Amino acid sequence: MSDDRQIAHVDASLAPLVPRYLERRRTDVASIRAAVESGRFPEAQSIGHSMKGSGGGYGFDPITEIGGRIENSAMIGDGPAVLAATDELEAYIGVVEVVFVDE
Amino acid sequence: MVEEKLILTIDDEVDVTEMIAMMLHVEGYRVEQAHSVFAAMRALGDEIPALVLLDMMMPGVDGMQFCATLRDNPATAEIPVVFVTALSGEMDRARAADAGAAGYLAKPFTLQALTEEISRILAE
Numbered sequence: 001m002s003d004d005r006q007i008a009h010v011d012a013s014l015a016p017l018v019p020r021y022l023e024r025r026r027t028d029v030a031s032i033r034a035a036v037e038s039g040r041f042p043e044a045q046s047i048g049h050s051m052k053g054s055g056g057g058y059g060f061d062p063i064t065e066i067g068g069r070i071e072n073s074a075m076i077g078d079g080p081a082v083l084a085a086t087d088e089l090e091a092y093i094g095v096v097e098v099v100f101v102d103e
Numbered sequence: 104m105v106e107e108k109l110i111l112t113i114d115d116e117v118d119v120t121e122m123i124a125m126m127l128h129v130e131g132y133r134v135e136q137a138h139s140v141f142a143a144m145r146a147l148g149d150e151i152p153a154l155v156l157l158d159m160m161m162p163g164v165d166g167m168q169f170c171a172t173l174r175d176n177p178a179t180a181e182i183p184v185v186f187v188t189a190l191s192g193e194m195d196r197a198r199a200a201d202a203g204a205a206g207y208l209a210k211p212f213t214l215q216a217l218t219e220e221i222s223r224i225l226a227e
Contacts, residue, residue, distance in 0.1 A: 011214055013129045017121050024118065049160075053189040054118040056211030064211050103214055 006092055010059035012100040021058055022093050025051065029090045032070060036079045036086075044082055045074035051089075062092050108225065109133045109150055113143045113169075114158035114187065119210070123156060123187075126214045127221075140164050147179060154221060156208075159188035159195070170202045183224045187212070 010018060028047050035043040051067025066089045073081035110132050112123045120136040127134050135152065137143035140161070146152075155173070159166035166186060173179040183205035188195065191209035199207050205224045208216060 011126070013125055013214070014122060017125055021118055049189060050116050050118070053210035054116060054122065057119070057122050057213070058211075061211075 006062070006096045008059045008061075008096050008098050009101050010098050012102050014058055015100050018058065018098055021054075021060075022096075025063065025089065025093050029086055029093075032082065032086045036074075036082050041074045041077050041079075041082075045071050048072075048074055048082075048085075059098075060096070062096075063089065066092065107131060107133050108153035109135060110154050110156060110221065111135045111137060111143065111146055111152040112156040112187075113137045113140070113161075113166075114156075115139065115161045116158070119158070119187070123217065126217060130218050132221075140169055143169070151178065152182060153225060154205075155182050155184045156187045157184050157204075159186050159190055159199070167198060167202045170199075170204060174203050183227075185220060185224065 028051065032044045032047055035041070035047070048067045048070030052064050052071055053067075055061065055063025055065075055067055066085050069085040070082055070089075073085060110123075110127055112120045112134060114120050114123075115138050117138060120138065124134040124136055135146045135150075137146050157166050157170060166188070170184050170186075173182060173184060184203065185206035185208055186199045186204050187208045187210060189210040196207050205227075206220045208220050
C-alpha cells in the first residue's frame with residue numbers, strides 16, 4: 001500500500017498565517033495556468049520566484065522546490081513544464097498535513 | 104527576551120513580511136511591514152528602526168539602489184541593512200556588500216537563521 005501523505009513541520013508561531021498562505025498558493029495555481037494559457041510567462045516566472053522564496057520559510061519545502069522549477073521553466077517559455085509543476089503544486093497543497101512544532 | 108527594538112521589513116511579498124513579523128514578534132521585536140519603497144519611506148519618517156530587512160528584487164525597484172538611498176541620507180545612513188533575497192549567488196552577496204549591507208539572508212530562511220543574523224548585527 002502506498003503512502004501519499006505529505007507532512008510539513010511548521011513553526012508553531014506561524015500557525016495563524018498558514019491557512020492564508022496555502023489559500024494564496026491555490027490562487028497561484030489558477031493564476032499560473034491562466035498566465036501560461038495566454039503566454040504571459042514573466043507573470044508565471046514571478047509567481048514561481050515568490051513561492052521559491054517563501055515556501056521553505058514556512059516549512060513547506062516542496063513549495064520552494066516546485067516554485068523554483070516553475071520560475072526556471074517559465075523563464076525559457078516551457079509551458080508544458082510549467083503546467084506539470086503547477087499540477088504538482090496543486091496536488092501537494094491538496095494533501096499536505098501540517099504539524100506545528102515549537103522551536 | 105530582548106528589548107523591543109523596531110525592525111522594518113521591506114518586501115513586496117506579503118507572505119514574507121507576515122512570516123518575518125510573526126517570527127520576530129515572538130522573539131520580542133516590534134516589526135513594521137512595508138510592501139513598497141513609498142511605504143518604507145513613510146515608515147522611516149515615523150521612527151528610525153534598529154535594523155532594516157530589505158528585499159533585493161521588488162517590482163520597479165532595485166533593493167541595491169534603495170540601500171544606497173538610505174546610505175546617502177544622514178538620518179538613515181547608520182541603519183544596518185540586511186538583504187533578504189532569493190538571489191544566493193556569490194556575485195549577489197558581493198553586490199550586497201558593495202552596497203553597504205550589514206548582512207545577507209537567502210530565502211527561504213529559518214527562524215533560527217533570521218534571529219541569529221539580526222542578533223549578530225545588533226550586537227556589533
